[in-house]
Amino acid sequence: MKKLLLITSLIVSTLVASAQNTSQSYIEKFKDNAVRIMHETGVPASIVLAVAMHESGNGNSKIARNLNNQFGVKGYDAHTYTYDNKKVRTFYKKYSSVMESFQDFARIMTTRPQFSHLAENLTHYDYTAWAKGIQRSGYCSSHKWSAQVLAIIRKYNLNAYDENPEDQKQLAEAK
Numbered sequence: 001m002k003k004l005l006l007i008t009s010l011i012v013s014t015l016v017a018s019a020q021n022t023s024q025s026y027i028e029k030f031k032d033n034a035v036r037i038m039h040e041t042g043v044p045a046s047i048v049l050a051v052a053m054h055e056s057g058n059g060n061s062k063i064a065r066n067l068n069n070q071f072g073v074k075g076y077d078a079h080t081y082t083y084d085n086k087k088v089r090t091f092y093k094k095y096s097s098v099m100e101s102f103q104d105f106a107r108i109m110t111t112r113p114q115f116s117h118l119a120e121n122l123t124h125y126d127y128t129a130w131a132k133g134i135q136r137s138g139y140c141s142s143h144k145w146s147a148q149v150l151a152i153i154r155k156y157n158l159n160a161y162d163e164n165p166e167d168q169k170q171l172a173e174a175k
């Protein structure tokens with residue numbers, strides 16, 4: 001009987017885990033969108049990906065799954081979604097796609113006065129200054145936020161998507 005319970009619980013946990021996004025699957029799924037956003041706005045792809053991964057739990061949070069909101073951006077209009085057979089009313093923004101959520105995050109970073117100085121003064125390959133600047137500018141209340149985002153970037157080598165000209169030059173010379 002104990003073996004049957006153990007096997008059943010292993011199967012259920014495997015099914016639940018496979019239904020959720022992992023960090024690697026999230027990166028693979030959305031890295032091209034993040035690079036496109038970087039080229040359009042100057043916000044580093046590593047920042048877009050790492051902040052989205054951090055804020056949405058790799059796309060597994062309720063608002064990420066139900067509203068395509070990867071960053072926890074609040075809006076003015078109420079939206080409803082169903083969770084556990086209950087209607088949930090929220091003021092988080094609803095997006096038609098993850099890409100639209102990425103675009104809105106980049107818009108916030110480049111047009112809102114408290115963040116726009118980052119795009120004006122930093123390059124798209126200075127991800128460390130971006131993370132620290134976003135935190136200092138009031139994006140979050142946690143004092144550990146930038147360290148957590150930077151840890152994600154370093155763990156998954158997300159800065160490789162930022163296309164640092166020096167890195168690209170070294171890669172070309174190595175060939």
